[in-house]
Amino acid sequence: MTKPVVLLAEELSPATIEALGPDFEIRHTDGADRSQLLAAIADVDAILVRSATQVDAEAIAAAKKLKVIARAGVGLDNVDIKAATQAGVMVVNAPTSNIVSAAELTVGHILSLARHIPAASAALKAGEWKRSKYTGTELYEKKIGIIGLGRIGALITARLQAFETQILAYDPYVTSARAAQLGVQLVSLDELLEQSDFITIHMPKTPETVGMIGPEAFRKMKNSAYVINVARGGLIDEAALFDALQSGAIAGAGIDVFVKEPSTDLPFFGLDNVVVTPHLGASTEEAQEKAGVSVAKSVRLALAGELVPDAVNVAGGVIDREVRPGIPLIEKLGRVFTALTHASVTQIDVEVAGEIAGKDVKALELAALKGVFTDVVSEQVSYVNAPVLAEQRGINVRLITTEEVADYRNVLTLRGALSDGSQISVAGTLTGPKQIEKIVGVNGYDVEIPISEHLVVLIYQDRPGVVGTVGGILAENGINIAGMQVSRAQDGNQVLCLLTVDSAVPQAVLDSVREAIDASTAREVDLEG
Ligand SMILES: NC(=O)c1ccc[n+]([C@@H]2O[C@H](COP(=O)([O-])OP(=O)(O)OC[C@H]3O[C@@H](n4cnc5c(N)ncnc54)[C@H](O)[C@@H]3O)[C@@H](O)[C@H]2O)c1
Numbered sequence: 001m002t003k004p005v006v007l008l009a010e011e012l013s014p015a016t017i018e019a020l021g022p023d024f025e026i027r028h029t030d031g032a033d034r035s036q037l038l039a040a041i042a043d044v045d046a047i048l049v050r051s052a053t054q055v056d057a058e059a060i061a062a063a064k065k066l067k068v069i070a071r072a073g074v075g076l077d078n079v080d081i082k083a084a085t086q087a088g089v090m091v092v093n094a095p096t097s098n099i100v101s102a103a104e105l106t107v108g109h110i111l112s113l114a115r116h117i118p119a120a121s122a123a124l125k126a127g128e129w130k131r132s133k134y135t136g137t138e139l140y141e142k143k144i145g146i147i148g149l150g151r152i153g154a155l156i157t158a159r160l161q162a163f164e165t166q167i168l169a170y171d172p173y174v175t176s177a178r179a180a181q182l183g184v185q186l187v188s189l190d191e192l193l194e195q196s197d198f199i200t201i202h203m204p205k206t207p208e209t210v211g212m213i214g215p216e217a218f219r220k221m222k223n224s225a226y227v228i229n230v231a232r233g234g235l236i237d238e239a240a241l242f243d244a245l246q247s248g249a250i251a252g253a254g255i256d257v258f259v260k261e262p263s264t265d266l267p268f269f270g271l272d273n274v275v276v277t278p279h280l281g282a283s284t285e286e287a288q289e290k291a292g293v294s295v296a297k298s299v300r301l302a303l304a305g306e307l308v309p310d311a312v313n314v315a316g317g318v319i320d321r322e323v324r325p326g327i328p329l330i331e332k333l334g335r336v337f338t339a340l341t342h343a344s345v346t347q348i349d350v351e352v353a354g355e356i357a358g359k360d361v362k363a364l365e366l367a368a369l370k371g372v373f374t375d376v377v378s379e380q381v382s383y384v385n386a387p388v389l390a391e392q393r394g395i396n397v398r399l400i401t402t403e404e405v406a407d408y409r410n411v412l413t414l415r416g417a418l419s420d421g422s423q424i425s426v427a428g429t430l431t432g433p434k435q436i437e438k439i440v441g442v443n444g445y446d447v448e449i450p451i452s453e454h455l456v457v458l459i460y461q462d463r464p465g466v467v468g469t470v471g472g473i474l475a476e477n478g479i480n481i482a483g484m485q486v487s488r489a490q491d492g493n494q495v496l497c498l499l500t501v502d503s504a505v506p507q508a509v510l511d512s513v514r515e516a517i518d519a520s521t522a523r524e525v526d527l528e529g
């Protein structure tokens with residue numbers, strides 16, 4: 001059997017390959033080389049990248065077998081998440097792998113600026129013993145302004161509090177309770193810019209944050225202020241930074257990230273009061289090992305068809321142990337649901353009833369939709385694009401939970417409204433210590449039959465002899481019946497007969513059954529594959 005192919009498009013830690021294990025064919029390419037990337041991505045199942053590989057819409061379109069894009073790090077600005085979602089490709093990252101490393105590099109930049117370490121070192125190596133030129137400043141009792149008090153902002157807070165500094169922060173999305181818990185004073189952006197001795201930025205790159213530190217912001221800063229950016233290039237306007245440094249509007253800057261990377265000759269590189277590093281925030285042994293192992297685990301899960309806790313474009317999250325067995329069941333119910341439809345679907349209710357209703361069951365909704373669309377579209381259907389497919393078709397989807405349930409511990413039901421005004425439904429459960437998957441209801445008829453690969457659903461007028469007729473036709477065509485359940489509608493006229501059979505039922509055979517018993521519904525549900 002051929003192994004799924006995993007493409008490493010950048011240099012990743014050896015632990016990444018170890019964590020992937022022997023079940024994949026591992027290939028390498030240089031993701032920064034566009035033509036190499038587009039050729040290499042064409043037939044791979046997963047791609048692993050850092051920040052130098054642009055996995056944009058063009059690359060995703062070229063990757064016909066791609067199921068997962070794994071970013072061994074935090075930032076996802078080099079991945080087109082929208083295009084990936086549309087194509088059913090899961091995007092995962094390693095959101096906490098390198099935050100300690102990035103926080104420590106930030107502290108390194110702050111100390112380098114405060115004590116002129118890089119400049120003094122370069123001068124001494126060039127034969128200059130200059131002490132007064134490199135007189136610095138203490139951090140003790142200084143005001144540190146953190147813009148973006150997320151994971152890294154919080155780690156920096158803890159580290160700089162050891163220097164007995166005062167931490168100010170600007171983050172409109174952080175509550176005052178959280179700030180108080182961290183021992184941080186939340187202030188407005190202007191207050192932060194005007195009062196801070198060191199201003200360090202830790203926001204994502206978004207339309208709102210790009211260029212946020214521009215000419216106006218520099219004008220509000222103290223002349224003695226230092227500015228540090230270990231977050232993303234573009235949050236600081238690079239031309240305005242050059243002007244502020246050159247004119248003495250600020251004292252200096254420590255910069256790890258740039259608008260264009262790699263960059264080796266920006267105008268401010270030539271200034272004495274700047275410390276630059278080539279995007280080294282995550283470049284430690286520890287961060288690389290954590291990032292590589294984390295995404296390798298996510299790739300293994302994703303390629304096994306599982307939901308992944310670190311997926312950024314799937315709302316599944318961590319799945320509760322008791323919810324997990326319902327996922328393959330409800331996916332099959334989704335396929336049965338589709339086989340029962342005879343007009344376009346306008347509404348789908350995914351109902352979770354019983355003990356698990358109190359848990360996070362969003363994953364069951366995704367799995368139900370995956371099942372509903374599996375036999376409908378030619379493209380790959382995944383947990384990622386199933387909700388998109390529903391939205392594109394104008395299908396309104398509701399997840400309904402209730403702890404009330406009769407007869408079983410849990411029952412999962414898909415109910416649908418069709419464009420011709422009719423309703424369909426299919427319900428299932430898991431029974432016994434072996435958690436056998438069973439169908440327990442179709443269109444309101446009660447049944448209890450284990451799910452098998454081939455099911456036949458018949459609805460007809462109740463009368464004697466029908467079961468014998470059906471059995472006879474299937475036998476004549478070499479189709480063995482494994483199980484059968486007949487259920488009467490409450491008014492006693494219509495009957496639903498659900499059969500499990502050992503092989504597929506050709507359409508012609510199904511048509512003969514329909515004719516022979518005058519069935520209003522005669523459907524085969526093929527869950528093979
Ligand atoms: N240099 C590196 O190698 C390196 C390494 C790791 C992370 N990073 C970057 O560091 C940044 C922070 O990472 P994180 O893990 O702390 O992210 P995070 O999501 O935990 O925190 C970001 C914070 O920014 C805040 N924010 C968003 N918009 C804002 C706005 N308009 N004004 C003020 N605050 C705003 C959010 O509320 C959030 O609290 C990201 O850009 C990430 O890509 C860089």
Ligand SMILES: O=C(O)[C@H](O)COP(=O)(O)O
Pocket residue numbers: 050051052072073074075076098279280281282283
């Ligand atoms: O977003 C991140 O994780 C950091 O910027 C690190 O990027 P890198 O993996 O390219 O070093």
